[in-house]
Amino acid sequence: MAPFSVSGLKEKASQVKSAGVKSYGSARERISTKGTASGKAQPPPPPPHRRASSLSNQRSSFVSQVSATPSGTTDSEKIDWANLSVEDKHAFFAWLDEFFSRYLNGPPLSNAPSVHISRASQITGPDRPDPQDEVAPPAQAASSDGRRNLPPLLSQQGSPKIKYDTKPSAPTEMPAPPLPNASTRPSHSTDPTDLQMSFPPPAVNGSSAADLAAFMHPSTPWDTEWYNSSSPIPPHLNGSREIRFMGSFGYSDPRSKTARGVILFSDLSMCWYSVTYGTSHVARWARFRPRPEPLLGSVLQQAAETYGAAVAAFAERAAGAGRPVGQGGCWDLAHEALLHAGSLFGPHDAPILSTSRAHGHLLFCGKPGVGRWRGGDDRFRAGDIVEWHSVHIGMGQYGTGTYSLLGDHTAMLVEDTVPRCAVADGRDVRPVDVGVLTAVGQTMGRAPQRDSYDLAKLQQGEVCVYRQVGMVMYLGSTLSIDIPSGLETFAV
Numbered sequence: 001m002a003p004f005s006v007s008g009l010k011e012k013a014s015q016v017k018s019a020g021v022k023s024y025g026s027a028r029e030r031i032s033t034k035g036t037a038s039g040k041a042q043p044p045p046p047p048p049h050r051r052a053s054s055l056s057n058q059r060s061s062f063v064s065q066v067s068a069t070p071s072g073t074t075d076s077e078k079i080d081w082a083n084l085s086v087e088d089k090h091a092f093f094a095w096l097d098e099f100f101s102r103y104l105n106g107p108p109l110s111n112a113p114s115v116h117i118s119r120a121s122q123i124t125g126p127d128r129p130d131p132q133d134e135v136a137p138p139a140q141a142a143s144s145d146g147r148r149n150l151p152p153l154l155s156q157q158g159s160p161k162i163k164y165d166t167k168p169s170a171p172t173e174m175p176a177p178p179l180p181n182a183s184t185r186p187s188h189s190t191d192p193t194d195l196q197m198s199f200p201p202p203a204v205n206g207s208s209a210a211d212l213a214a215f216m217h218p219s220t221p222w223d224t225e226w227y228n229s230s231s232p233i234p235p236h237l238n239g240s241r242e243i244r245f246m247g248s249f250g251y252s253d254p255r256s257k258t259a260r261g262v263i264l265f266s267d268l269s270m271c272w273y274s275v276t277y278g279t280s281h282v283a284r285w286a287r288f289r290p291r292p293e294p295l296l297g298s299v300l301q302q303a304a305e306t307y308g309a310a311v312a313a314f315a316e317r318a319a320g321a322g323r324p325v326g327q328g329g330c331w332d333l334a335h336e337a338l339l340h341a342g343s344l345f346g347p348h349d350a351p352i353l354s355t356s357r358a359h360g361h362l363l364f365c366g367k368p369g370v371g372r373w374r375g376g377d378d379r380f381r382a383g384d385i386v387e388w389h390s391v392h393i394g395m396g397q398y399g400t401g402t403y404s405l406l407g408d409h410t411a412m413l414v415e416d417t418v419p420r421c422a423v424a425d426g427r428d429v430r431p432v433d434v435g436v437l438t439a440v441g442q443t444m445g446r447a448p449q450r451d452s453y454d455l456a457k458l459q460q461g462e463v464c465v466y467r468q469v470g471m472v473m474y475l476g477s478t479l480s481i482d483i484p485s486g487l488e489t490f491a492v
Contacts, residue, residue, distance in 0.1 A: 093254040195372055197365050197462055198389060199357055200266040201242055208242070209269030209288035213492045216273045216286035227275040232259035242266040242356045246479050252276055262481045266356040267291045270475060272483055287489035292474055294425050295361060297376030300467055303361070307351045307468035308383020310341040315412040315440035318448040328444045330410040334359060334385050337412060341468060347478055351468040357408060359385040359466035361474065366431045366455075367462045373429045380417040380465055385410065386439055386453075387464045394457025411441030413465075414450065431455035431463065 084092070205211050214220065215234055226235045232247045247261035256278040264270050273286040295303075314337040318325050326332030335354050342350035352360050362374050363384065388409040415438040423429050434455040442448040455463065471478060476487045483489060 089254070195365060195367070195370060197367070197464075199387075199462070199464070203267065203269075207269035207288070207291040208265035208267050209263070209271035210290060210490075210492070212237070212263060212271040212273065213286040213288040213490075216271075216275075216284050217492045218284055225277070227259040227277065228257075232261050232275070233263075237263065244353075244355050244479055246481055248481055255279055260481050262479060264355055264475075264479055266358045268352070268355070268358065268475060270477065272481065272489070287483065287491055289476060289487075289489055292361075294375040295469070295474070297378060300361065300363075300375050300377040300469075301381075303467055303469045304377075304381040304383055306470075307341045308381055310344060310383070311337045311385070311412055311468060312382035312414050314340045315448065316414055318442070319440045319450055322447045324442055324447050328442060330408075330441050330443055333440075333442045333448055334410045334412060338468065345470075348472050349470055350478075352471045352474065354385075357387050357389075357410075357464075359387065359410075360468040361466060362464060363467050364429065364434065364465045365462070366429070366434075366458075366464075368458050368460060369430060371429045371431050371434070373423045373425060373427045375425055375467070377467070378423055379419065380413055380434075380437070381467070382414050382416055383468065384413045385466045385468070386413060386437060387466065389462040389464075391461030391463060392459040393461070394454045394459075409441065409443070411439035411451070413437060413439050431458045 201208070203211050205214055212234065215236070224235065226232070226238075231245075232249070233245055237243055237245075242265060244264040245261060247259065250258050250260070252258045256276050258274055258276045260272075260274040262270065262272045269289060269291045271286060271288040273284075275285075276283040315333065318333060318337075324332075325336050331354070338351060338353055338359070342353070363377065363380065364371060364373055366372065388411075390408070417435050417437055419429060419434050421429065421433040432455065437453045437455065438450065439453065440448050440450050477484050
């Protein structure tokens with residue numbers, strides 16, 4: 001086929017006009033780099049195999065491939081839409097702008113639909129310690145010097161109320177993921193971080209997502225063009241262990257490129273953002289969901305039946321098998337158990353996967369002499385996940401002996417634990433009043449096994465207990481760069 005020349009297009013303008021012209025968006029779609037010989041869009045790439053290594057901290061760029069056209073003789077009057085050069089595309093788009101502005105007697109089109117020509121997606125979290133880019137749970141609490149710089153304070157005060165999404169459908173053989181009743185939500189502490197726990201990291205504006213939205217605000221100065229990179233993560237979050245991220249690039253028009261991203265933080269707040277650039281003006285946009293509020297007891301109980309039972313069963317089988325799970329780390333066992341529970345449901349109903357050291361809905365956090373209950377349930381239930389941080393604690397089955405858990409440790413409860421005192425959302429509950437936790441965990445060099453820990457013997461460190469809950473039910477969305485229709489989000 002002879003090389004395509006844009007200069008000949010204008011000679012056919014009158015013919016195109018008389019024959020009727022399809023919409024501008026349709027024309028762009030026909031020459032999209034995702035086009036095939038038939039003009040249909042290629043399906044998205046298949047999801048990665050459910051292995052820990054595929055969920056690790058990767059930086060992949062899915063670049064659209066142009067399919068070859070069928071062989072055979074070429075009609076010189078036909079344009080090979082699938083194999084246009086970038087220069088020809090830009091020239092053709094510019095001509096279309098001029099043509100339609102004259103044809104429709106209006107200004108040149110400027111808000112063309114976005115065409116994603118490449119995609120960079122990443123899930124950042126402590127999935128495995130082995131790969132080079134892998135992020136593992138920190139061995140020690142981050143010092144104040146090592147913490148990230150926080151964005152400026154929001155102009156308004158407090159976090160807005162959250163409206164929950166509609167109830168998702170679930171397989172008939174499993175209990176449906178619960179839906180909280182927003183109008184009868186239990187009371188809770190106005191300051192969920194007033195215990196000064198080391199995790200999650202502190203936020204200036206009530207949540208990490210609100211902090212990111214403040215960073216994206218036009219009033220916040222940026223020192224670098226961080227968005228013009230292979231992975232559009234804001235610089236103060238690049239390499240963070242506290243997030244899960246997905247992003248993409250696309251052209252909003254022939255002269256502008258748009259970087260988009262969504263980040264789930266370890267406090268379970270979420271932020272969607274975009275930066276459009278390529279001209280003299282850089283446009284910023286961000287919307288966020290604040291950290292979710294605690295759930296009612298009935299909702300948490302149903303979540304335990306839906307997801308916790310599967311997690312506990314996985315842990316018991318692992319202990320019975322006597323073989324390490326994954327690469328043998330404590331976090332691997334919990335992560336694989338959550339993946340197993342999620343495999344019983346579709347993506348819309350799956351539980352929240354571990355984000356750093358957060359494993360779902362926080363039920364309790366405490367350290368020697370002080371603690372706080374969260375949510376409406378009155379007990380820990382089998383399948384709840386325990387996260388330890390630098391603890392020295394008594395082992396229940398060994399009498400007065402103690403056992404040092406160095407660094408961070410993750411385990412899964414396999415029995416219910418009823419606290420020794422009455423509990424309610426927001427109430428101060430000391431670890432000594434919680435009781436004995438029976439859990440299955442593993443460490444490097446030791447297969448999964450059952451242990452008991454008496455929180456009355458917690459001598460140092462921190463402990464948090466989490467309940468697995470549906471991600472869409474609790475947060476309103478999966479980790480997707482597109483905000484679900486009807487989901488309430490907020491701007492700075």
